[in-house]
Amino acid sequence: MIRFFQHLGHSTTSSFAKLGRSFFFLTHTLTASVSVIPRPRLLINQLYSVGVLSFLIITISGLFVGMVLGLQGFYILSDFGAEETLGVMVAASLVRELGPVVAALLFAGRAGSALTAEIGLMKATEQLSGMEMMAIDPLKRIIAPRFLAGFIAMPLLAALFSSVGVLGGHMVGVGMLGVDDGAYWSQMQAGLDFQDDIINGIIKSIVFGFAVSWISLFEGYDAIPTSEGVSRATTRTVVNSAFTILGLDFILTALMFGDI
Amino acid sequence: MQNTKTQDTLVGLFVACGIAALFFMAMQISNLNGFSTDNAYTINARFENSGGLKVKSPVSVAGVRIGRVSNISIDRDSYESIVEMQIDAQYSLPDDTSASIFTAGLLGEQYISLEPGGSEDPLPANGLIDITQSAIVLEEIIGQFLFDKAAEE
Amino acid sequence: MDNSVDSDTEIVSIQNLSFSRGDRKIFNDISLSIPRGKITAIMGPSGTGKTTLLKLIGGQLYPDQGKVLVDKQNVHQLKRADLYTLRKRMGMLFQSGALLTDLSVFDNVALPLREHTTLSESMIRSLVLIKLQAVGLRGARDLMPNELSGGMARRVALARAIALDPMMIMYDEPFTGQDPISLGTLVKLIKEMNNVLGLTSIIVSHDVEETIGIADYIYVLSEGKIAGQGTPEQIKNLDSEWVQQFMNGHADGPVHFHYPADNYHKDLFEN
Structure with missing residues (x-):
């Protein structure tokens, strides 16, 4: 019994300590981010590995998610004779929820885990320590550009996901199932609002990009510098990112769409 | 690399x-x-009951969307609902236009349908539409129906 | 004890330093001083915190007690900016080399120059080539770190460590895991660096032969204390069983071959 309380107490204090470290890390990263501005090359390198390399998985997934939405939506809506509203259904689900959320989950799996592993290995091979001894702040040189890149790439990737998804829904709905082309687009435009839907969707993806970049970089930076430690940190990045994305999504949705 | x-x-x-x-x-x-408020003029309409109408609900003429609801308020004296709409500037409406609140489909969103009359004079900006038909409130109709049914028996 | 080194010739001074990790005391009130322009070696078995000592000198770790003076400045009371200024004057050679894996050899050596100076790119190019020439790897400038052997990586790291012309270099286990040729090259390089550039070198190592060969003064650490110190000659003749065991590599001595255990017979026939 005492063991149990000991264990509970230990894990409580250690998780609070970790939370504290992560906030400390975040504030340092944010201040360090300023120093990236005069050196765009660092940012471009990272946009490449975070953004360009995630491009394919995001667009292909977006296309298939859109196609599935088109197919499923069509069967359900046709029961009510409301196939014409397929466009709204596909676009609203993508822009409000699936675009930001699924893109962020894929981003965490593709780019986030890679970031954690990269930073963790840099720590394990003393590269971070070596930079500190060369009087180069690894937060400025290594962490901040990656953080900014994630923060910038995420909304773009989510927008790509949603857009490609809407086209995928069009391909299936209009191209294969015979929904009227004009109705698909006009119902969509009438049903979705720029402010309420598009902007809120973009805000979501910005928040998710911030969260995933933060989690994955911190897990790498805080990893135990052994191969086992790095692999655990990578797993934690994916798991914690997924929880955080879904939790934040609920909170944001409640704030944005549910007049709270 | x-x-x-x-x-x-x-x-x-x-x-x-x-x-x-x-x-x-x-x-x-x-x-x-489809619609921007930059290039639009405002008109108002008075309804006995604006039902489930919301800000940003569509405003259409003959099924074509020409504007949207920008504000809904209540007249403190007459307790009527005053609906303010933004109409795209390229559409001009006669001053005897009437407004009705309809529902898109059985359970769909409510919208304002404008019915232009035959007048030669255009409705001015910030003009008021007098001839209106209120939203149909489903509960009222059902209530009415049940009441009539009861009265018959 | 013969610790009366003139403060002008003393570059690093460690005074009454204690440091523990968890419950384990790694250093227990040790004092040592490292003279300018000499090669000082810090020796001891694995796990005595030799690398930790270098990190304490570099200000990456904080001591529980005592102070570390580098060039008369207390490392652990410096502000971050001042600490970074001081670090520009100390090079450190990590065991793994710690080269940035996403940069080429050339860019790795150029990194401190690009970060800390406003020199033109052609100036940086010349400097990098000079440093690479010094370690004999000018021809390898376009290779990536994963294409280098361990010894080459350490030499590149050395070129990088001297890029900013520091006053001292700390070598963390420079001889471990090297083939005889790389070993010879490294020993030669460390000696040359010290003589030609007038650097101060601190070598942390447990490779007795090589270290004795180049060090001017040796400290031997054991269990958080200094077990012995002196010139290589003095150390060889030091009247300490422990130091003799370490220097000559005897399997049994004050450090027993067997990890502490119960009586062997009892343990074996108990069940």
Whole structure:
């Protein structure tokens, strides 16, 4: 019994300590981010590995998610004779929820885990320590550009996901199932609002990009510098990112769409 | 590592695609191009009951969308609902236009349908539409129906 | 004890330093001083915290007690900016080399120059080539770190460590895991660096032969204390069983071959 309380107490204090470290890390990263501005090359390198390399998985997934939405939506809506509203259904689900959320989950799996592993290995091979001894702040040189890149790439990737998804829904709905082309687009435009839907969707993806970049970089930076430690940190990045994305999504949705 | 120029190009393409997608969402998916308040004039209508009408509900003529509801308030003296609408400036309406609140489909969203009359004079900006038909409230109809049924028996 | 080194010739001074990790005391009130322009070696078995000592000198770790003076400045009371200024004058050679894996050899050596100076790119190029020439790897400038052997990586790291012309270099286990040729090259390089550039070198190592060969003064650490110190000659003749065991590599001595255990017979026939 005492063991149990000991264990509970230990894990409580250690998780609070970790939370504290992560906030400390975040504030340092944010201040360090300023120093990236005069050196765009660092940012471009990272946009490449975070953004360009995630491009394919995001667009292909977006296309298939859109196609599935088109197919499923069509069967359900046709029961009510409301196939014409397929466009709204596909676009609203993508822009409000699936675009930001699924893109962020894929981003965490593709780019986030890679970031954690990269930073963790840099720590394990003393590269971070070596930079500190060369009087180069690894937060400025290594962490901040990656953080900014994630923060910038995420909304773009989510927008790509949603857009490609809407086209995928069009391909299936209009191209294969015979929904009227004009109705698909006009119902969509009438049903979705720029402010309420598009902007809120973009805000979501910005928040998710911030969260995933933060989690994955911190897990790498805080990893135990052994191969086992790095692999655990990578797993934690994916798991914690997924929880955080879904939790934040609920909170944001409640704030944005549910007049709270 | 890729050479710098290829990398630059790919990053440039990626950012361009992303921005294009944002534009696509704004212009093609949402109604940003369909209607902007920059180029619109305001008209008002008085309803006994505006039902489930909301700000941003569509305003249409003969099924074509020409504007949207921008504000709904209550007249403190007559307890009527005053609905303010933004109408696209390219459409001019006669001053004897009437307004009705309809529901799109059985359970759909409510919208305002304008019925232009035969007058020669246009409705001015900030003009008021007098001839209106209120929203149909489902409960009232059902209540009425049940009441009539009871009265018959 | 013969610790009366003139403060002008003393570059690092460690005074009454204690440091523990968890419950384990790694250093227990040790004092040592490192003279300018000499090669000082810090020796001891694995796990005595030799690397920790270098990190304490570099200000990456904080001591529980005592102070570390580098060039008369207390490392652990410096502000971050001042600490970074001081670090520019100390090079450190990590065991793994710690080269940045996403940069080429050239860019790795150029990194401190690009970060800390406003020199033109052509100036940086010349400097990098000079440093690479010094370690004999000018021809390897376009290779990536994963294409280098361990010894080459350490030499590149050395070129990087001297890029900013520091006043001292700390070598963390420079001889471990090297083939005889790389070993010879490294020993030669460390000696040359010290003589030609007038650097101060601190070598942390448990490779007795090589270290004795180049060090001017040796400290031997054991269990958080200094077990012995002196010139290589003095150390060889030091009247300490423990130091003799370490220097000559005897399997049994004050450090027993067997990890502490119960009586062997009892343990074996108990069940």
